[in-house]
Amino acid sequence: MLSRSLPSRLLWCLLWCLAAGAVAPVQAAETRLPGSERDLFLGEAFYYAGQERFFDAISRLDAELLQYHRVDERDRDPLHIHAGLAHFSVGDFELSYRMHNKAGRAIAAVLEGNVRQSVRNEAAYRLARIYYEKGDHENALLTIERIDGALPERVRDDERLLRAQIYIVNDRHADAVEVLRRLERVPGYEGFAGYNMGVALIQQGDERRGLAQLDRAGQIRVRGHDPAALAIRDKANLVLGFHLLQGERPEEAAQYLNRVRLEGPFSNRALLGSGWSGVAQARFDRTLVPWSILYQRNPTDKAVQESLLGVPYAYANLDMHGRAALLYGEALEAFDRELDRLHASIQSIRDGHFFRAMVREEIRLDSNWLVRLRELPESPETWYLMELMASNDFQTLLKNYLDLEDMRQRQTAWLTDLDAYEDVIARRRDYYAPLLPGIDARFRVLDSMIRLRMEQRQSLDDRLQRLLVAPDPKMLMTADERLLLLQLDRIEDEYRSDQSATGEEVRRRVARLRGRALWDIETAYPQRLTDAFDNLRELDQHVQRLDEIYAGYVRTRQAATQSYQGYDERIRNARARIRQDQDRVAQAMKGLEHMLERMAIAELEARRDRLEQYRVRARFAMAESYDRAVKAQQQALIGEGAP
Amino acid sequence: MKDLLRALGLALCLAVLPTLAAAADLSRDRIKGLDEQVQDIKQDVLAISTELLQLEETLIFPSSTQVSLFVSMAEGSRLQLDGVDVRLNGQAVTHHVYTHREVEAMRRGGVQRLYTGNLRSGEQELEVTVRGPEGFQERASHRFSKGAGPALVEIVLSGGSAPVTFIDR
Structure with a gap:
């Protein structure tokens, strides 16, 4: 009977579905750059990436890389030491930001990243993981097989687990088993490896070994209180139990289902299965034990809802028809309440409350946001959607929706920023524009004076350089000496034709004085040349200071102009692009909202339809139980009245 | 009663397979298409963000100061x-x-x-x-x-x- 009710195709789906969830969390990477010459801006990108703020990490690193590619002397930019890592990282961050377009940098980073093989392998591992989670099994396989050589130790075992899971979904069960064998004894992975190996073996057709493997995975010793390890142990027992129920081995099934913890995430399903094993053995007293526990639990849970019918069904089979009828009545009331809540939840989603709750900032800041979400009073529907929300499809859509919401908020802020920039620019223009013409006029006068002095300085330098090659003492005469020689020339001319004794005496004295003056000029020449060079050097110091002031002025002048000129078009273009993208973001958000809404409503409607079927069956069953109870009572009365 | 049992048995199966039935109607291609569309948008918005970072730097924090x-x-x-x-x-x-x-x-x-x-x-x-x-x-x-x-x-x-x-x- 149960074998007809549990088609094998669905059971395998269950195995797959559960296997897909058995992935250990990824640890954050160490991103410390070696050496004191590390690039601060690359470090800044790692700072954002370390907080999973990948949008900021990518755009900051992109800005830095653009600047790096613009400079002529890249060797002087500290980024050149880590340029390969920077290019890889920007692709790697895109990968983490779920931008794995085929032509994108994320793929390039994996395929040809100029980084250590182990780092590239880690990126390939994460890309494969994204493909796997998005259900792209073929690309997941292609990517994981690109891993060549060593991986960082902290992800080595996670990679093996993922590799095995990818092999399983690609029907390479033997390969999966081989990989999992290496993982079976790794602390912390025993349960994951054992469980997945059991799944792989069963799917491979080796049911005996697969079941034995699941049996072992269902008994692993868990150190401390590791919720993931405890959950995978429960999962192994649950799958094993249902497999045995399907194989019409209910007594053995109960043994495994009873191993599942009463407080774990699989507890309700295990209790339900355990009850069904009692039904299959026609041991309704045994059935009542697990189902009575389940009956007391939250009625929004599907297993609990089923127990609302199951418990009276068991009582009816124990010929306690009166109690069964009462419990069917209680079940009807519970189903009515649940149906009302489901109707309200469907309406709430249609009214947009679900999305408003999902994009609340304080919810998203909490790593456990999915659980927090269901605590919100305005979103009771999330109680019903927990399982759907944990599915990969829903998660992909939801993460995209949240990313778009983040971008939408940024775009709004950017438009405000651009308005503020324009205001700053207008104020600067109002301040500088009237001042600059006057400053420029004064600067032009000073500039021509500076140029003249610079030419004079150059002329002096040229002359001194020539004296080094061809010494010429007269070039370094003092003004007095020059005047003296001119005076002597004049006197000499005056007495040139005077043949008197006075004339003779004047010419003799002029000759003596000229000789004396020339002697001084000749003998002082080396010292004068040295002094001239010293003076030139001193002048050069003043010239250098002048140059600095000049360059400082030019920079300031340029900065003043640049503070308000050349931005208009950039701002106009940026604003137009933002507005254009705002429309695209809004459109994509609508598409995602519609898709998420359809998924959520489809889930709720499926629950509603099932509950409506339950309600119909409960009504019939209640009527039947009343009839039987009344008949039993009548027979008892007849029995009592009989002679 | 057997009908009820069969119905519940099927429901049990559905109970452990919650997402499959709901997701079955939805086109995976549509999800993939939306995902690619979001990736394209991300690329464009990131490019604008980079441009704005550079604009902010030259306008508000010029290298000279x-x-x-x-x-x-x-x-x-x-x-x-x-x-x-x-x-x-x-x-x-x-x-x-x-x-x-x-x-x-x-x-x-x-x-x-x-x-x-x-x-x-x-x-x-x-x-x-x-x-x-x-x-x-x-x-x-x-x-x-x-x-x-x-x-x-x-x-x-x-x-x-x-x-x-x-x-x-």
């Missing part, structure tokens, strides 16, 4: 960091209270840009106060020169005998 202060943690640092206060030339310019995620990101090698502002060229006095739990407080100062280009100073937190050191970049 720019000063940026970065905070990093030395390898193996066990410093418990709550917050940092910064004064430049005697003026309080910024303070930051750290979240656990921020501290962890720095421990793994991330570098936080704590402050970007504008200063005249010349000698500058930087004073940093690092705060930690149980009243821990460490104050350190540093002089640096602001030239024609941007001034970058890295504040390294190590938690050892010299908990705060500075590197001019």
